[in-house]
Amino acid sequence: MKRILQYSLYPIFMLSAWCLILLGVQSGLNQYLVTIPIIALFGIIALFLEKWMPFEKNWLDGKDWNLDFTYYIINYLIKISAQFSFIWVSAYFTFFKWFPTNIPLWIQVIFALIIIDFFLFFVHWQSHKYQWLWKLHAIHHSSERLYFLNGEKRHALHQILEGGPGIIACLIIGVPQQVVVLALAFLAINMMMQHTNLDYKAGILKKFFCVAELHRWHHRADFKDAQVNYGAWLTIWDYIFKTSFDDPKIYTSEGIGEIGIAEEPNFPKSYLKQIAYPFRK
Incomplete structure (x- = not known):
């Protein structure tokens, strides 16, 4: 019974x-009155599911909750x-009308997701290659446990650098703001x-x-082990650029090991110190 439940949880x-x-949106409700409560609802569901059936019991301590909730x-709010800003720019400037707005809404959302997802993957991948980007991205890797809330743990500047290109691409080709x-x-x-416990x-x-199961490999503490599985939604980019990794035998017998940044054992613990971290020598 537990096995059936384990395989059912993600698709459900x-x-x-x-x-x-x-x-919610197709019923005529405002997009924010739909999306914000639903995100909050599923966050609460994820919280209770993690306590009920955790991947790692040691990750239930909650000591970083206030920090991650702040992030x-x-x-x-940056999003x-x-x-x-998307609305304001599109009102004053004329861009291309390449996006197929005459197709069903759900297909439009999938197309927009693919565009945004590619740029998220690419900037994420590059953030492990260049020191100045890594210093920003390291905040995300500083967590020593994984759970639903720290999926959005990012330096504010890296949040803009990572999410901006995909949104700008959508703006240029005429994707509706909704x-x-x-x-x-x-x-x-x-x-x-992706980050849940x-x-x-x-x-x-x-x-x-x-x-x-895939993303936990990316958060292994040893930096050289973390150079895999950069994708946010689709795995196709990791396959194309040969950055995918999975080893179920190790996963089930030895686990994934420590989470965090082994090379930086004294990483700052407060929000302000972490925001300042990339600019320290």
């Missing part, structure tokens, strides 16, 4: 979020600001399931989607 969680978001709120909002909301919920199994779905 994600499909439920997908349907609620689309049905979540600030970075979500909202970017979305309103479609971008829905895509980002769905991506936020996927981030929860929930002991679920994705089965064949992990060949296509960036689930926790």
